[in-house]
Amino acid sequence: MGDTRDRIVKAASALFYRQGIRAVSVDAIAEKAGLTKRSLYYHFRSKDDLITAYLEARDRPNLDAFDRWFEEAEGDAGAKVRAVFGHLACAARSPKWKGCGFLRSAAELVGMPGHPAIRAANRHKAGFEAWLADRLAAAGAADAEALAQQVRLLMDGAFAVVLLNRDARYMDRAGEAAEVLVRAGMGAGR
Incomplete structure (x- = not known):
């Protein structure tokens, strides 16, 4: 059943990311999965549940990638944060890149603030902030939580632009900008 x-x-992930959550029908997902719609509904009560599962499935791999990029980068915390953005820039150069799946899904569901997929997107973004705050605190940031929020604003703004x-x-x-901000938050930019 898990398979x-x-x-x-x-x-669903492939279709939702490429086309958007509203544009993709349950029929299209069932067809791509090689199942009947009835079989799909056996595993998911609704398309909303499937949208939420799509975002939840993206959460850990995305955070793991950020962690890997951060840890593999040379230099101080500012350089490591900049490296994360560098990897995102490289991904954004691909014609297949469609932006942040969490933000795009949230934008499509903007009129439904209680939607479980909105909550999943919020959990992911909060998880990113907590992950980054931990790394910045370990590097000596005075207010790692605020600094992580500021970096998130830069990242989410960059995704949009x-x-x-x-x-x-x-x-x-x-x-x-994030590198400068982090270094200033560490006292290295003064």
Whole structure:
């Protein structure tokens, strides 16, 4: 049963990320997963549950990638944060890149603030902030929580601008700003 559920989430993820959550029908997901719609509904009560599962499935892999990029980068915390943005800029240069799936889904569900997918997106973003605050605190940031929130604002803003302009240089510029901000938060920028 887990394999079938995973297959459905994988099919939904590919379609939702490429086309958006509203544009994709349950029929299209079932077809891509090689199942009947009835089988899909056996595993998910509704499309809303499937949208939520799609975002929950993206959460850990995304945070793991941020962690890997941060840990592999050379230099101080500012350089490591900039490296995360550099990896995002590289991804944004791909024609397959469609932005942040969490933000795009939240935008499509903006009129439904209690939607479980909105809560899943919020949990992911809060998880990113907590992850970054832990790393910044370990590096000596005076107010790691506030600094992580500021970096998130730069990142989410860069996601929006890059998606609008299809120009990954904005992600690079946001990374430069984040590096300066983090260094100032560590006292190294003074």
